[in-house]
Amino acid sequence: MEELGSKEIGIAILGLGTVGSGVWDILQQKSRQLQEKTGCKLKVRRVLVNDLNKQRNILVPEELFTDDFEVIRQDDGISIVVEAMGGVNPAYEYITASLQAKKQVVTANKEVMAKHSQEISAAAKANGVHVFIEACVGGGIPIIQPLEECLAANDILSVAGIINGTTNYILTKMIQEKSSFGEVLREAQEFGYAESDPTADIEGYDALYKIALLAEKAFKKRVPLHSVYREGITHFREVDRCFAEEAGYAVKLIGTAIRKEDGLDVRVQPVFLPREHALASIHGVKNAVLVKGDAVGEVMFSGPGAGSLPTGSAVVADILRAVKQQDMSGLIDQKAIEDVQIVDSHRAPYYIRLTGESTAGLMVLYELLKEQQASVCRFESLQAEPGKRQCMAVTSPLSEKQKQRIVHDLKKERADAGTVYAVRIGI
Ligand code: NAP
Ligand code: HSE
Numbered sequence: 001m002e003e004l005g006s007k008e009i010g011i012a013i014l015g016l017g018t019v020g021s022g023v024w025d026i027l028q029q030k031s032r033q034l035q036e037k038t039g040c041k042l043k044v045r046r047v048l049v050n051d052l053n054k055q056r057n058i059l060v061p062e063e064l065f066t067d068d069f070e071v072i073r074q075d076d077g078i079s080i081v082v083e084a085m086g087g088v089n090p091a092y093e094y095i096t097a098s099l100q101a102k103k104q105v106v107t108a109n110k111e112v113m114a115k116h117s118q119e120i121s122a123a124a125k126a127n128g129v130h131v132f133i134e135a136c137v138g139g140g141i142p143i144i145q146p147l148e149e150c151l152a153a154n155d156i157l158s159v160a161g162i163i164n165g166t167t168n169y170i171l172t173k174m175i176q177e178k179s180s181f182g183e184v185l186r187e188a189q190e191f192g193y194a195e196s197d198p199t200a201d202i203e204g205y206d207a208l209y210k211i212a213l214l215a216e217k218a219f220k221k222r223v224p225l226h227s228v229y230r231e232g233i234t235h236f237r238e239v240d241r242c243f244a245e246e247a248g249y250a251v252k253l254i255g256t257a258i259r260k261e262d263g264l265d266v267r268v269q270p271v272f273l274p275r276e277h278a279l280a281s282i283h284g285v286k287n288a289v290l291v292k293g294d295a296v297g298e299v300m301f302s303g304p305g306a307g308s309l310p311t312g313s314a315v316v317a318d319i320l321r322a323v324k325q326q327d328m329s330g331l332i333d334q335k336a337i338e339d340v341q342i343v344d345s346h347r348a349p350y351y352i353r354l355t356g357e358s359t360a361g362l363m364v365l366y367e368l369l370k371e372q373q374a375s376v377c378r379f380e381s382l383q384a385e386p387g388k389r390q391c392m393a394v395t396s397p398l399s400e401k402q403k404q405r406i407v408h409d410l411k412k413e414r415a416d417a418g419t420v421y422a423v424r425i426g427i
Contacts, residue, residue: 007039009323010077012046012103014069014094015085018192019108019135020047021058022312023082027319034316038323046072048085048094069094073101080322082315083107086196092116095131099123104322106315108135111200114209114225117216121337130325132318137210138287139165140310141303142317147217147291154293156218160256160427161289162282163210165306166194166201167233167253172283175241175251181234193285193306203232204253204268211255214289215266219259221340223266228342229400231269235421239384240353243392244272249425250280256346256427263341267400272351272425279427347397349377349425354391354410355384361420362391364413368406374398394425 011027013020027034027042034042047064069090072078081098083105085091091112098105100123107113113120113133124131134144138161147156162168166188173184185202188194193201200206208230212223233253244251249272258265273280278300282288287305292298304310354361359381369375379393398406403422410420 008041008043010043010045011080012072012078013082014048016047016049018308019084019311022308023315026312026316045078073097080104083109088112095120096123099127099129102127102129104129106132106318110136110209114212132321134318135311135314137213139305140313141301143289143301144217151293154295157292158258159214159218159291162252162279162287163255164201164207165285169285171251202234204230207255207268211257215257220335220337222337229267233270239390248275250275258346260343260345263343265343265346270423272423344400347399349397350395350403351423352393353421355419358389359391368409372402
């Protein structure tokens with residue numbers, strides 16, 4: 001057999017759950033190909049877990065396990081740390097301590113990166129190393145490196161996509177197979193798609209972290225998470241599905257970041273998309289990101305948005321980048337990230353559903369829309385059950401703030417308007 005490069009690169013994997021196991025499996029199964037690609041032997045020297053006594057169906061030698069991060073920090077033979085634990089603490093401390101020990105970091109943890117990218121990037125810069133985040137967004141889809149390198153000739157105008165696998169899986173199954181929300185969420189958890197607390201998925205936090213990271217890469221702007229409108233899928237009901245289906249819409253949780261003159265319009269919310277829209281046919285755990293550049297026009301990246309091996313694929317690609325980075329400084333885009341104003345200037349029609357005792361809420365909606373120089377373009381009303389009427393209206397284009405004001409006033413002024421639910425139509 002041909003002699004391959006003998007230089008050894010020591011790796012530590014923090015976390016051996018869905019992502020960590022995928023990384024381990026790929027590094028073992030492809031060790032020879034990876035050695036050929038890098039000229040180095042990639043050797044996992046340590047695996048950090050929470051519970052050393054847990055039964056695991058993965059064959060990792062006993063002696064590699066530790067629950068003590070100090071062992072990893074102090075090991076000079078480890079030059080790359082893969083963080084696949086999730087959460088903010090202690091992930092943030094372990095990432096910064098690894099960087100301070102001059103180890104490259106590869107992470108799949110979008111939450112810690114979206115909340116602390118400034119401090120983490122500063123620690124990396126101060127120590128002459130890098131943090132690689134391909135697996136933080138879109139699971140197995142290459143999107144971070146394309147934004148940093150392949151689209152470098154462009155001014156990016158917008159980034160929009162389906163960036164949470166769990167919710168896309170849930171919406172797809174609810175719509176195509178009429179499955180119940182709870183049942184499909186459980187499936188997504190069993191497949192390892194969901195976060196350890198799935199609230200992050202279904203309430204849109206995970207997508208918020210991802211769109212913030214995409215915006216940071218695309219526009220070199222730091223997104224203040226608290227200023228972004230975020231809404232998940234927990235209020236989506238069968239009646240909304242029926243309306244969307246009849247009207248020719250697909251339903252997707254969409255994250256968008258659009259460059260505007262005075263800032264960035266960033267949001268995460270369920271959207272009714274015309275069926276011919278490129279994102280409308282992205283189903284199940286698949287994710288897709290549409291990027292609009294001034295030179296290239298529109299490009300779409302799509303693929304599995306979560307799961308062990310797809311995410312492992314993105315992590316291992318970053319490990320290879322980290323190996324190359326050790327010899328080629330300047331590989332990564334070094335432009336400083338600036339603060340940005342979040343604006344709300346992108347208007348769209350809204351679907352508004354009122355569930356109450358009568359159609360009276362609809363009259364209030366007409367008035368509230370009139371105050372905003374808007375109108376109802378289409379409406380339907382049906383008897384949902386005895387004593388309960390559902391009114392569904394489609395409005396003329398509104399800003400997010402106008403919609404929020406109308407929903408707020410409907411709830412406040414008309415308790416008998418019952419529940420009010422609104423979905424944006426189109427991106
Ligand atoms: P997971 O299955 O819950 O695994 C987490 C792993 O981290 C477990 O092995 C756990 O140890 C270990 N861990 C947790 N806290 C720890 C601590 N304080 N000290 C030491 N070890 C600790 O999580 P996952 O789904 O792999 O996700 C990991 C990260 O990747 C998250 O940030 C997630 O958002 C991100 N991500 C996930 C996916 C996906 O498809 N799941 C895709 C892309 C990105 P024990 O095994 O001992 O409990
Ligand atoms: N929970 C995340 C999702 C994992 O469902 O998209 C991938 O980041």
